[in-house]
Amino acid sequence: MGINLNPFTWWTGATWGTMAGLLGKERVGEDDLGNVYYRGGKDTNGNPRRWVIYNGANDASRIPPEWFSWLHHQIDDVPDRALPAQRRWEKPAVPNLTGTALAYRPPGALEKGGHRAPATGDYEAWTPEG
Numbered sequence: 001m002g003i004n005l006n007p008f009t010w011w012t013g014a015t016w017g018t019m020a021g022l023l024g025k026e027r028v029g030e031d032d033l034g035n036v037y038y039r040g041g042k043d044t045n046g047n048p049r050r051w052v053i054y055n056g057a058n059d060a061s062r063i064p065p066e067w068f069s070w071l072h073h074q075i076d077d078v079p080d081r082a083l084p085a086q087r088r089w090e091k092p093a094v095p096n097l098t099g100t101a102l103a104y105r106p107p108g109a110l111e112k113g114g115h116r117a118p119a120t121g122d123y124e125a126w127t128p129e130g
Helices: 016-021 063-071
Strands: 025-031 036-042 048-053
Touching: 036 063, 048 063
Parallel strands: none
Antiparallel strands: 025 036, 036 048
16 A cells, blocks of 8 residues: 555554654653653643553553553552562563464364364253253
8 A cells, every 4th residue: 555554543553643742751661562651741630641652553462561560650660670670480471362363262162173072971951841
């Protein structure tokens, strides 16, 4: 198509209006996925406002837990300074895979052939006459 839809669509990233609203705001960090975080101004309760500008699709499950905590005022400072270092046994956060080819499909799902294991015999169907 060749047309930049970014000025008109919010699902492909920040629109020009959002970017204009961030002028004068402080860029506080970036996560491993390339999402950029800002702070500045006050909300109606007097708390500092915080934003995320997604790198790619606007999907809240793409925000790592440490930055989620910062966005929701659960920690005061940015995660690099407020949280302990990641332990070696901790796995990295992954986005929600529902609706993708990598989503979990239980045995018997149509996408896996639709064949379930046979019943074990411990189930008896209910009938209204019984």
